[in-house]
Amino acid sequence: MQTISTPVKTWFEQDLNVSRETLDRLNHYADLVVKWQPRINIVGASTAEDVWGRHLQDSAQLWPYLQNIAATGKIVDFGSGAGFPGIVLAILGANNVTLMESNTKKTVFLMEAARVCGVLGQTEIARERIEAAAPRQADVITARAFAPLPKLLEMGQRHLKDGGHYVLLKGRAFEDELADARDAGWTFDVTTHASLVDPDGVVMILKGVGR
Numbered sequence: 611m612q613t614i615s616t617p618v619k620t621w622f623e624q625d626l627n628v629s630r631e632t633l634d635r636l637n638h639y640a641d642l643v644v645k646w647q648p649r650i651n652i653v654g655a656s657t658a659e660d661v662w663g664r665h666l667q668d669s670a671q672l673w674p675y676l677q678n679i680a681a682t683g684k685i686v687d688f689g690s691g692a693g694f695p696g697i698v699l700a701i702l703g704a705n706n707v708t709l710m711e712s713n714t715k716k717t718v719f720l721m722e723a724a725r726v727c728g729v730l731g732q733t734e735i736a737r738e739r740i741e742a743a744a745p746r747q748a749d750v751i752t753a754r755a756f757a758p759l760p761k762l763l764e765m766g767q768r769h770l771k772d773g774g775h776y777v778l779l780k781g782r783a784f785e786d787e788l789a790d791a792r793d794a795g796w797t798f799d800v801t802t803h804a805s806l807v808d809p810d811g812v813v814m815i816l817k818g819v820g821r
């Protein structure tokens with residue numbers, strides 16, 4: 611079992627109000643990430659020591675911004691890697707999550723994680739390059755540590771349905787990325803919320819994206 615600090619556990623139990631069963635599934639997932647880490651380097655080795663704080667909570671902090679669409683809406687997670695945030699969102703209750711990941715070893719891990727965590731029926735694991743994949747008609751596109759904003763929007767618009775939006779985890783360069791996206795001709799309404807995990811990072815929500 612991976613160590614979970616008291617504040618992180620309290621946040622999951624009280625702020626997210628997750629059930630015992632969901633916490634157990636997240637525990638299975640955390641164990642699997644750490645077990646596979648030496649084999650395929652799915653997360654940074656140093657971050658595997660605090661998989662709950664660095665990866666699970668970081669991903670789960672998106673949940674309050676997605677909860678209202680998660681039952682029926684389609685979430686497409688770009689460059690899911692080990693499943694952050696896509697697998698975490700499925701465990702929390704998102705019913706229709708597409709995990710787009712081009713690396714074969716990572717998609718093998720994602721299949722195993724989805725099976726072990728009981729979310730295979732809620733997830734599509736797409737071993738594809740996002741630029742080449744068939745349009746997915748997403749209600750929401752999520753991404754963490756995937757690509758700078760102009761590139762992400764370039765790839766995303768084809769997969770987003772009319773009226774869809776982005777919910778992104780962004781690091782300290784988020785203001786520069788917003789400026790770069792505007793310089794590239796993108797228009798959007800943006801809201802940012804301080805990250806609970808990265809002192810310089812934000813949850814970034816982009817609506818009405820166009821060019």
Ligand SMILES: C[S@@+](CC[C@H](N)C(=O)[O-])C[C@H]1O[C@@H](n2cnc3c(N)ncnc32)[C@H](O)[C@@H]1O
Nearest residue numbers: 689690691694710711712713738739740754755
């Ligand atoms: C830095 S990792 C981040 C993984 C995960 N989102 C996380 O936060 O831990 C970026 C991932 O995007 C995947 N990726 C990069 N370009 C891609 C593309 N064009 N299509 C699909 N996946 C891509 C890589 O294989 C890699 O697993």
